[in-house]
Amino acid sequence: MPANGHVVIVGGGLLGLEMAASLREIGVRITIIQRTSRFLNRQLDALGSQLLHEEMVDQDCDIYYDDEIQLFYGRSKLTGIGLKSGRKINCDAMILAVGTTPNMELAKACGLECRRGVLVNERLQTSDPNIYAIGEIAEFNGTLYGITAAAEQQAHVVAEYMNGDIASYYQGSLFMNIIKIHGFDLCSIGLPECPDDPAYEEVVFIDKAKRYYKKCIIHQDRLVGTILIGDKGEFQEFRDLIANKTELSEKRLQLLRSGSKAEPVLGKLVCSCNNVGSDNIFKKIEEGCHTLKDVCTGTGAGTGCGSCRPEVKRLLDEALGNFLAKAV
Numbered sequence: 001m002p003a004n005g006h007v008v009i010v011g012g013g014l015l016g017l018e019m020a021a022s023l024r025e026i027g028v029r030i031t032i033i034q035r036t037s038r039f040l041n042r043q044l045d046a047l048g049s050q051l052l053h054e055e056m057v058d059q060d061c062d063i064y065y066d067d068e069i070q071l072f073y074g075r076s077k078l079t080g081i082g083l084k085s086g087r088k089i090n091c092d093a094m095i096l097a098v099g100t101t102p103n104m105e106l107a108k109a110c111g112l113e114c115r116r117g118v119l120v121n122e123r124l125q126t127s128d129p130n131i132y133a134i135g136e137i138a139e140f141n142g143t144l145y146g147i148t149a150a151a152e153q154q155a156h157v158v159a160e161y162m163n164g165d166i167a168s169y170y171q172g173s174l175f176m177n178i179i180k181i182h183g184f185d186l187c188s189i190g191l192p193e194c195p196d197d198p199a200y201e202e203v204v205f206i207d208k209a210k211r212y213y214k215k216c217i218i219h220q221d222r223l224v225g226t227i228l229i230g231d232k233g234e235f236q237e238f239r240d241l242i243a244n245k246t247e248l249s250e251k252r253l254q255l256l257r258s259g260s261k262a263e264p265v266l267g268k269l270v271c272s273c274n275n276v277g278s279d280n281i282f283k284k285i286e287e288g289c290h291t292l293k294d295v296c297t298g299t300g301a302g303t304g305c306g307s308c309r310p311e312v313k314r315l316l317d318e319a320l321g322n323f324l325a326k327a328v
């Protein structure tokens with residue numbers, strides 16, 4: 001591809017948008033084709049999608065909604081694409097970011113019950129109780145989670161059950177989405193929109209000009225969903241409130257008022273979900289957190305998508321190794 005070439009990204013989900021923002025950072029021209037009428041339509045409400053759209057427009061991305069690729073141009077090399085709407089776009093490359101579909105060939109061949117994924121019960125057993133399914137392929141109560149946190153929780157339940165804990169049940173996982181775009185905070189946890197039911201209430205703060213949006217959805221005095229745009233400092237706190245089904249009582253008044261200043265990133269960025277740097281981690285270890293769990297809880301690193309946990313473990317081992325070396 002020529003320097004400053006043009007890439008078409010098919011799919012305006014988390015990965016497509018993160019890829020778009022990264023390529024914009026190195027000067028690549030970007031066009032995004034999104035099949036529906038807004039971005040992250042399952043993870044955000046309409047206002048959240050609008051703010052995300054504005055961010056991508058500010059990043060100089062061209063965006064086409066309600067459209068799909070129909071044609072490819074070029075003989076030995078891609079030179080352009082044609083959309084269903086009839087528009088032709090010249091480009092040097094294309095990236096498909098349209099999600100994953102479980103490969104169920106093996107499961108179907110051995111007669112396991114499958115729908116969109118391999119069906120599992122609360123013990124993660126398939127229709128054959130001696131065969132378990134977890135992670136990307138497992139469909140639990142009609143849901144395919146597709147996030148690492150869910151895969152890890154499922155693995156934990158199966159491991160405990162196999163280890164003799166017959167009370168180990170899976171009850172579903174919390175949907176969490178964090179976009180990793182440099183300088184733009186956006187996450188959603190649990191329900192993104194209020195169901196059409198008066199028992200659900202919304203607490204909302206919006207500053208459109210500053211692209212700041214905070215929404216909390218409350219049901220029976222418990223937080224059941226949130227969208228945080230412009231500042232995800234409360235991600236960990238809200239995620240715990242939702243996951244633990246904590247009664248809010250007077251905390252409800254603080255939901256919109258906290259705005260506590262997040263600790264600045266120190267050192268090399270390790271966790272982009274919770275903005276934690278290597279020196280934030282070393283600081284916590286020096287303060288006495290000496291297990292992976294304590295370091296993650298103390299700093300927030302590894303508690304979002306979880307993909308940085310091996311790096312956090314490596315930093316912990318390195319720091320503990322240095323302590324030991326000093327002590328000898």
Ligand SMILES: Cc1cc2nc3c(=O)[nH]c(=O)nc-3n(C[C@H](O)[C@H](O)[C@H](O)COP(=O)(O)OP(=O)(O)OC[C@H]3O[C@@H](n4cnc5c(N)ncnc54)[C@H](O)[C@@H]3O)c2cc1C
Binds near residue numbers: 135
């Ligand atoms: C680019 C990308 C970015 C992502 N980012 C995030 C994120 O930020 N946060 C998040 O929570 N989730 C993210 N996800 C989703 C996350 O990666 C998955 O939820 C997670 O990997 C699921 O784990 P898994 O073990 O079920 O499947 P996988 O990680 O897909 O592993 C399945 C493995 O099984 C192997 N395999 C397949 N068939 C067979 C067979 N017949 N025999 C033997 N081996 C086989 C495959 O080769 C593969 O190695 C991302 C996914 C992608 C693709």
